Amino acid sequence: MLAAGLWWAVLGAALNTASGILQSDATRFVRPGRPVVRQPRYLAGLTLDGLGWLCAVAALQHLPVVLVQSVLACGVVLTVYAARFRYAVVLRRRDHVAAVACTAGLALVASATGTDAPFAVSGWTVAALASAAVLLAAAVAGTWDAGRGWPLGVLTGLAFGGTALVVRADHVDDAGTLPFPLAVALVAAYGITGVAARTRALELTGVARLAAIVSVTQTMVPGAAGILALGDPVRPGWGWALAAGVLLAASGVLVLAGSPGLRPPPTALRGRRKPRPGGVRRPCRRDHRGPSVQA
16 A cells, blocks of 8 residues: 555656646746746646646555655655756756755655554544635635735645645545535635645746745645644654654755756747847948948
């Protein structure tokens, strides 16, 4: 079960990496009247995001929330190295160290998670999940025109983490406390909120910073909620390893957020002839019909 869950989580991280590259490419072609949400690459990336989410759903059938979210967050390592080949960027030494830190953190998280079945979901947990979905939607609406990208990034991570909690809760709920139609409605609410918040955040902040904020937020908060509210198992005496692993992986993600591999690629206009200041073309000093003339 552990191997199958890890396979789905890693596949989800790979799909998210491809999505990130496509959406980063889409920012090169933004023009007045053609925002990022209308770019074909952005829409293709959004499709891959959906497939990656389905892989995460499959992984959550076997693994705790904190482990699945940690694997997905460390997908930023794949993104950095993919950008190295895609855009021929030169990575820093600290980027390689951060990649090792992410890998080591994941190993600690995987070692610390237990294999016991979680306990049933309580009615209070269901009420908390429903209330959080409403509060997150209201918070996104309230910060939509605030002009800052990082609060929307935090809300994006919380919303995407909320979908993971609902999926995990629906899987472990044998008592029927969380009916399937309610689970679908909550997943849709969290998902729509997350996509809307991320789309708006992309217009206000860089892709790298947004990826770091979302990755760390959707790992730490839902991971802790999965352990405390859903009873995701932790091996006895390994709580320190779990905390150290999450912090190590999150630190690596934050360092990689400043990597050249996550910076926006060159714009599509680069290499074209730039217009002169003022848009006025300098007159030609030689008339094609005769000798040189005075400008």
